[in-house]
Amino acid sequence: MRIAERIEAEALELAVLGVRDNGTELNMALKAEPGSAAGTFRYYAEALDKVAGEVAPTAADVLGLVQRAPVGVVAAIVPWNFPLMIGAWKLAPALAMGNSVVLKPAESASLSLLRLAEICADCGLPDGVLNVVTGSGAQTGAALAEHMDVDVMVFTGSGATGRRLLEASARSNLKRCYLELGGKSPNIVFADARDLDHAAKVSAMGIFRNSGQVCVAGSRLLVEASIHDEFVERLKAHAEALKVGDPLDLSSQIGAVNSEGQLAANLAHVVKAVAEGGEVVCGGDRILTETGGSYMAPTIVTGVRQQASLFQKEVFGPVLSVTPFETEDQALQLANATDYGLAAGVWTADLSRAHRCVARIRAGVVHVNTYGGADNTVPLGGVGQSGNGHDKSLHALDKYVDLKTAWIQL
Template sequence: MDRAVAAARRAFEDGRWRDMPPAGRKKVLHKIADLIEQYAVELTVLGVRDNGTEFNMALKAEAGSAAGTFRYYAEALDKIYGEVAPTAPDVLGLVHHAPVGVVGAIVPWNFPLMIGAWKLAPALAMGNSVVLKPAETASLSLLKLAGICAEAGLPDGVLNVVTGQGAVAGEALALSYDVDALVFTGSGGVGRRLLEYSARSNLKRVYLELGGKSPNIVFADAPDLAKAAKVSAMGIFRNSGQVCVAGSRLLVERAVHDEFVALMAAEAEKLKVGDPLDLETQIGAVNSIPQLEGNLGFVEKALAEGAEAVTGGGRILQETGGYYMAPTILTGVERGHNVFQNEVFGPVLSVTAFDSDDEAVGLANATDYGLSAGVWTSNLSRAHRMVHGIRAGIVHVNTYGGSDNTVPLGGVKQSGNGHDKSLHAIEKYVDLKTAWIQL
């Protein structure tokens, strides 16, 4: 890791990438996107072998998304202008956007290529060098991406991918005095340690995208309950629930509670769980045995606290190997229950009934997280009130999940700070430099 950071520092200081004209950097980033699309199946299979995401989803969410992200920032990089300040007539005030220097990026195992691109593309677009550490259990696709970047013409030393344990390689990256900014997606516990490492070293800026316990609110006047159930089921169960924005808390207006839970259970029970490389699979594997055991522990605790398992709740054994869990729906969950408050990161949905708009907002905001949310209603005024009242980085209305590079993704409260995606992501990777020129 120390050698990688030193290589990134040398590459930044000698300007081999930083000083390349924007048209040159754009050409390289577009070539990276071209090669990601060329190697899309290989990249997807490498990722699936690591993390168990169902192939059809991974092809779109990993390689497809990563290529689109590199193209977005390739097109954006030469459209980021500085400013001329409204100063006195005898002074010229200029505001430049300068690259921060060496960026350290630590990404998780659930969507390594997609999330890696969210960090890499804007950082590289702005002329920075990057040292990337993948998760211990999902590095294959990012190692392949490093080779793709070299093939596309990214100069040596500008991107460095270093595998290793978080407690060793990740700590070394976060403590380095030669890293100017650190970006991370993962757990709150690790995020706290990264802030401590910044304080212990060079006070590098740290941007964190952390966990979520996202509410998905269904009102009795939802335009189509059957559609809401179908979309909501995938909003929690796709990738075995291993999605940071997963709608893991279902809040249902009491008047349609039983009907909607029945619809959700029917959707959950017809999902095919199995080998993620089987093209008919809809829900793939849990990442690891510790993750599976943690998921099952949440269910056991919920049942002990008085919840009821409507469907699922157990492990599914597969001859193909891997760790699989049945999509699970728990009803009778109250705000004080463990499964209501804490992120499972598995295919476990908690259901809580409510009677009023104010109660729905109160329940939605009753955790330490604020990453994502969903609202299903035909009442436009209510939808706007919900968007205003719910503390979350993104609020979906009459859908759950889905967005593109034009809008930011980030959280509030203990879901983190800073944003991935959109032009706002660029703010993490630039310094504002003022030139004050006496005329």
Template sequence: MDGAAFTTLERATAQDVNRACASAREAFEDGRWRDLPPAARKKVLHRLADIIEERALELTVLGVRDNGTEFGMALKAEAGSAAGTFRYYAEALDKVYGEVAPTSPDVLGLVQREPVGVVGAIVPWNFPLMIGAWKLAPALAAGNSVVLKPAETASLTLLKIAEYAMEAGLPDGVLNVVTGEGAVAGEALALSMDVDVLVFTGSGPVGRRLLEYSARSNLKRVYLELGGKSPNIVFADAENLEKAAQVSAMGIFRNSGQVCVAGSRLLVERSIHDEFVEAVSRHAEALKVGDPLSLDSQIGAINSDRQLQGNLGFVTDATAQGAEIALGGGRILESTGGYYMEPTVLTGVSPEHRVFQEEVFGPVLAVTAFDTEEEALRLANATDYGLAAGVWTSNLSRAHRMVRGVRAGVVHVNTYGGSDNTVPLGGVKQSGNGHDKSLHAMDKYFDLKTAWIQL
């Protein structure tokens, strides 16, 4: 918020992480959580959701001070979302059944779902509580033990969740939180022989390293959500271009662009390009950027000076490659001394530009014009990522063609963002594998066991 340190955290060593993993292993093996009846696990997770809701204001202020997300958004997307996620999986845990296989009359084939064991979870700084709950809730609902490593710059709310979980009745050792640097604590977690499944949200280079650590240790399964460079495609026949512009602006600039699914590439049909860029820029310019604890602020702070400098570097590179700044492009010098950046719109961006290909993770929108549906689809798929996308059109057939043609885990039509726990979130290509949210998320945390019974 103001660039000043306001607390300190323990820097876990590899030995600390190994102790946490051993604690989780012991808790799993003795069945203190795994063997509880589903109704008992459900009661604990519901109580945890109750506590999160009761203390939502405390959690939100703590999180905003930690990572700079604007208060209004954090209240809903962090504490509110986490409580809802724990409730969703509390209700789901006793509704996931095994199977009876179609066999011959003298054989009974059963397929049982069993918890995998110890889950290691590494979560990012942009929405630590929301994304942490996406990992924790289904893993715990399935009966596993968990070792969670938050981001170095956003650990406080997840440490609180560990306290709340104990208060809710989660047995000791089932949930362990280790704070520290990724290069030390994260590496130790990924190399641990006690971890059966590793789940991660973050950057591609770190995701690749985690796969290497899996190969070097016990071949633990690794599920990765690695971000994106999501296209937001606007056709001239969109029913309400003004609404599309407003939603598109928030689709990239909320939380200062620090959102995995942010619509960071705006692909606009050439006949409306200038008009639409003007509308998006107008809505972006009207957004108040400032102190994230101020209720007047619509956009909060950049997470760190390092992140801010990286964002500004993308703008410098883009203009050097021929793009033009339609709005913003610089740092906002707050009297607080914090890290704030203007919502930035770049036009004339082509697929050869770095800002077209690489994830900025900041308030930088790259705009590219197209002439045909085929060109829009080609541009949409012209990166290594495939996490999310948006399509604005009043043509139902075109909408279906684009949903089918765009390579992304989530395609929004005539909106951007806003999905809930009823549907999965996951990427294709180099945006990762596996899914958070929905019943499908639980697949990561179960093993399948076959019982072949001669009658």
């Protein structure tokens, strides 16, 4: 609880540290980084006396107890897009269950997590229980993955790195690995959606906030053909109205792309999309500013076919693919037509259709008549090549405990 209070007290300083690292717009960073992290520490502090063992329904002359024991040492590797928020998702439940943690931030975004380690020490966490270790993935990350004294590895990042962590686990001590590997999330808009302009505005922010650098971003827009042109025009208007600029300027709605390398990769995805038959209806290029920096205009590409790279591959940038559909069955087939399964969105006024879509979409999170946003009471995780395990909610605690059975003859 003291850690949560300190994070809140230093919220602006922590947010600015993160913005200087990764370029997230400050207004969003304040809520998503220290705001979320404080809430996460407080949630698991409040959960501690609600988590108990079990008494099994055994025979009358035997007492069966199921106890939760700390796993030991947890290694956590977190990405650069929301380091404090995602770091808290790993740290708070792991510490709450009695484990020690070694956390490696991304090379390009470590400042806020280094400060968090100091806050935790100031609040009374014993020395050595939390260690924040900087360095490259190839060296520091690999050392953690191979270490024989790490009992559980938790990771948010790319699929390629996730595979290497699983291989390292097999080579070392078979440590459990929980991986959150991103997505290519569908956002389905049916013609019966109540307010198309609201749906367009929320859908725009669902992909363009933080310059598209959000794992659950609604990066594949599927629109019923009868409203396709109208909806794209509404969406384009909202996208072009967004102010992209200095993330420390409170009037900026979209900040910077994380790096020059990421910006180049984003632009290359657009070039390939056009080569594969897509049409750029807005954005598609770099925004030049007086102060320099890596900025990209919110980009919408229509006519994206299922086989296209932009339909299948995660960009992790402000690039939205748009694909029309005719029927509900076709929409669901398209929604499930990638290797990923992290998040999804459905816009409809038909309650029965909403429930059918939630049931049939292969994803860990399905938003209905909204996109993005959820608190600590519900889990976040994916299926398929979006990974395994869950952050947030009481379910996250399961990653950080071993179950121990006591079988007592009475």
